[in-house]
Amino acid sequence: MKIYNTLTKTKEEFIPREPGKVHMYVCGPTTYNYIHLGNARPIVFFDTVRRYFEYKGFEVIYVQNFTDIDDKIIKRAREEGIGALELGQKYIGEYFKDADSLGVKRATVHPRVTEHIPEIIEMVKGLIEKGYAYEVEGDVYFSVDSFPGYGKLSGRNLDELKAGARVEVDEKKRNPLDFALWKKAKAGEPSWESPWGLGRPGWHIECSAMSLKYLGENFDIHGGGADLVFPHHENEVAQSEAYTGKPFSRYWMHNGFITVNQEKMSKSLGNFFLVREILEKFPGRVVRFFLLSTHYRSPLDFDDKKLLEAKAALERIDNFAQSLKELNPVAGEGKVEIKEKVSELLGDFINAMEDDFNTAQAMATLFELVRYGNIQIAKGNLTLADKKYFEEALAVFSEVLGIEFGVLEKKVGEDVTPFIELLIEVRSKLKKEKKYDLSDFIRDELKKLGIILEDTPSGARWKRV
Numbered sequence: 001m002k003i004y005n006t007l008t009k010t011k012e013e014f015i016p017r018e019p020g021k022v023h024m025y026v027c028g029p030t031t032y033n034y035i036h037l038g039n040a041r042p043i044v045f046f047d048t049v050r051r052y053f054e055y056k057g058f059e060v061i062y063v064q065n066f067t068d069i070d071d072k073i074i075k076r077a078r079e080e081g082i083g084a085l086e087l088g089q090k091y092i093g094e095y096f097k098d099a100d101s102l103g104v105k106r107a108t109v110h111p112r113v114t115e116h117i118p119e120i121i122e123m124v125k126g127l128i129e130k131g132y133a134y135e136v137e138g139d140v141y142f143s144v145d146s147f148p149g150y151g152k153l154s155g156r157n158l159d160e161l162k163a164g165a166r167v168e169v170d171e172k173k174r175n176p177l178d179f180a181l182w183k184k185a186k187a188g189e190p191s192w193e194s195p196w197g198l199g200r201p202g203w204h205i206e207c208s209a210m211s212l213k214y215l216g217e218n219f220d221i222h223g224g225g226a227d228l229v230f231p232h233h234e235n236e237v238a239q240s241e242a243y244t245g246k247p248f249s250r251y252w253m254h255n256g257f258i259t260v261n262q263e264k265m266s267k268s269l270g271n272f273f274l275v276r277e278i279l280e281k282f283p284g285r286v287v288r289f290f291l292l293s294t295h296y297r298s299p300l301d302f303d304d305k306k307l308l309e310a311k312a313a314l315e316r317i318d319n320f321a322q323s324l325k326e327l328n329p330v331a332g333e334g335k336v337e338i339k340e341k342v343s344e345l346l347g348d349f350i351n352a353m354e355d356d357f358n359t360a361q362a363m364a365t366l367f368e369l370v371r372y373g374n375i376q377i378a379k380g381n382l383t384l385a386d387k388k389y390f391e392e393a394l395a396v397f398s399e400v401l402g403i404e405f406g407v408l409e410k411k412v413g414e415d416v417t418p419f420i421e422l423l424i425e426v427r428s429k430l431k432k433e434k435k436y437d438l439s440d441f442i443r444d445e446l447k448k449l450g451i452i453l454e455d456t457p458s459g460a461r462w463k464r465v
Helices: 037-055 071-080 084-101 117-129 158-163 203-215 226-244 275-279 284-292 304-326 336-354 359-379 384-401 417-432 436-448
Strands: 002-005 010-013 021-026 059-064 133-136 139-142 179-184 199-201 219-225 249-255 258-260 451-456 459-464
Touching: 002 249, 021 037, 021 203, 037 059, 037 219, 037 249, 037 258, 037 275, 037 284, 037 384, 059 203, 071 084, 084 275, 084 284, 117 133, 117 139, 117 179, 117 203, 117 226, 139 226, 179 203, 179 226, 199 203, 203 219, 203 226, 219 226, 226 249, 275 284, 284 304, 284 359, 284 384, 304 359, 304 384, 304 451, 304 459, 336 359, 336 384, 359 384, 417 436, 417 451, 417 459, 436 451
Parallel strands: 021 059, 021 219, 219 249
Antiparallel strands: 002 010, 133 139, 139 179, 179 199, 451 459
16 A cells, blocks of 8 residues: 655555554544535545545544634634633534534544643643743743754745744744744633643644544554645644654645635635535535545545536446346356456455545546446346345445445435336336337426436336436
């Protein structure tokens, strides 16, 4: 297996810290609002990475945090007239609703910042004792000058960063690039006791403290969106390696941005979309399919048209899965050529996933399986063993991609299935009586209503356009 490592800027062979186990940490959301599509991409992709490792037989220890205290949460809580911790709890619950809709499995551990204050304080104390951090009037900062490797993850030069530093001027800092490990409490804000007085953690320290607690030193994979490479993950590397004296994460993986009309999705441009709003128009499995349709390191351009295309593509797979389900196999043994072809396609799927989790290529293989399978079904001579070859392959695709196939979507309050099936039965009788004009009339009128009839060897089937 090859993984592109952001740290080395190359694809590397994946060698876990412990044989048979994978230790992963993925940065989760800040819980001040519903998650948006940019949040959803890493959530879905790294869930797929986890699923693939589990399919391969690895035990996966998967950690995804919640940032449940920070400036945005405090500001939003004031706007809503509730406590910051209450707001964080509210949106953690909303996160799980959206994640469940997207087919995302629960992490092994979902640590929250507010539940790990002692570990964070201990790490900050250690960094001060080792000479990597300093305290000024209740605030504690990490000194980037004290860590020679600063910039190695993002590839940024420290001198250039200093020259063009676009950071808030703070006279307390020795260097404008120094970042907060602990923030002195402000009036009316949540705070905790510490050796430096009342305060709360800085953003970057939380992930270091929680990942080290649950995964230990030099764990396997640290993931997140490309927007986190600098400064968040760069700062994690500096403070973690300064604290332990050892490499922090073995492999760094970052997914590309979501764009809208080729522009990066952002709140400042007003072109960001909440997953909750998208799920009102499209099923979660369609959104997941769309998010996995492009290689994770490439930008992914979003609009409703692309989701409609994803929906149509997924329906092709669903129709094939449904055809297999309704198939009446013929007698006989399985065909060697079918078994070998399905095995070959499954091997292509595995190869795509082994090559830096290329889900786009993996999906291309899935469509080749569907195309080949439909040809075989049309011949009308599949045996039970042949049918099983296709079903077992589809099950692997479904397990790894986290998408159930063969699901017939319906709109709430519009279950017309019994009526359509009655018309199909009437049409079948008309055809037997050779009243083709009437049978064609039923087919054509249903088409006008958005219902497509397909005649198959095992009988007529229908689907919505």
